[in-house]
Structure formats: structure tokens, C-alpha cells
Amino acid sequence: MIERQVTFRVLPEQGPRFEALFRDEYAPTMATMPGFVSVSLLHRQDDASLYQMAIRFASVAAADAWRASGQHKALSPKLKALYSESTVQVHDLVHEVRS
Numbered sequence: 001m002i003e004r005q006v007t008f009r010v011l012p013e014q015g016p017r018f019e020a021l022f023r024d025e026y027a028p029t030m031a032t033m034p035g036f037v038s039v040s041l042l043h044r045q046d047d048a049s050l051y052q053m054a055i056r057f058a059s060v061a062a063a064d065a066w067r068a069s070g071q072h073k074a075l076s077p078k079l080k081a082l083y084s085e086s087t088v089q090v091h092d093l094v095h096e097v098r099s
Contacts, residue, residue, distance in 0.1 A: 001037060001093040002063055004055040008083040015043070018051060018082045026079065029071045030055070035062025051083075056093070063090075 010018045022041045030039055037056035044050035057063035066072055 002057055002060055003091045003093055004053075004057075004063060005089045005091065006053045006055065007087045008051045008053070009049050009085045010051055010083045012049070014082045015048065015051075018079075019043075021075075021078055021082065022053070026075055029075060030066060032071075033057075033062065033066045033069065035059055035065070060090075 008018070019041065027039050027041075030036060035058040037058060038054075039056070040054045042052040042054065044052070055063070057066065
């Protein structure tokens with residue numbers, strides 16, 4: 001399993017729109033993709049402009065298929081209109097404990 005952590009610097013006063021787009025369109029669409037595991041949206045407590053998506057897919061190939069999909073390409077301009085910059089880190093999941 002892989003996790004992509006994407007950090008976004010959201011434009012001033014666009015946080016509510018960014019959150020709504022994630023909740024209403026981006027996450028539900030991503031969830032329909034083969035190999036999808038989970039996605040979370042985090043908001044930094046010490047910097048109101050920073051958000052992070054933690055995106056999990058079963059494999060790199062499944063994550064790449066999402067990024068190449070028509071659905072992702074259609075949603076990207078909507079998302080990009082709400083942030084000024086983003087960074088991506090990709091991790092392999094080594095171990096996880098849940099209660």
C-alpha cells in the first residue's frame with residue numbers, strides 16, 4: 001500500500017470552498033477508483049492556509065491510474081483555482097496499528 005501526502009497552501013479565505021470541494025466532489029470521485037483505500041483531509045492548526053491530503057491506494061499503479069483518469073483531470077482545475085502551491089511526498093506503508 002502507498003500513501004501520497006499532498007500539502008496545499010490554500011488561497012486566503014478559500015478554505016471553506018477547498019473543504020467543500022474535497023468533501024462533495026474530490027473524495028467521492030476518488031473513492032470509485034479501483035485500488036482506492038482511503039483519503040483524509042487535514043488542516044494545520046498553526047497555519048490556516050495549509051491543508052494536507054493523505055491519499056492511500058493499494059499500489060503505485062492504482063494511484064497513478066487515478067492521477068491519469070479523466071475524473072482527476074476534470075477536478076484538477078477546480079482544485080488548482082483554490083491554492084497557490086502544493087508539494088507531494090509518496091510513502092510505502094510499512095506497518096499500521098488501529099484500534
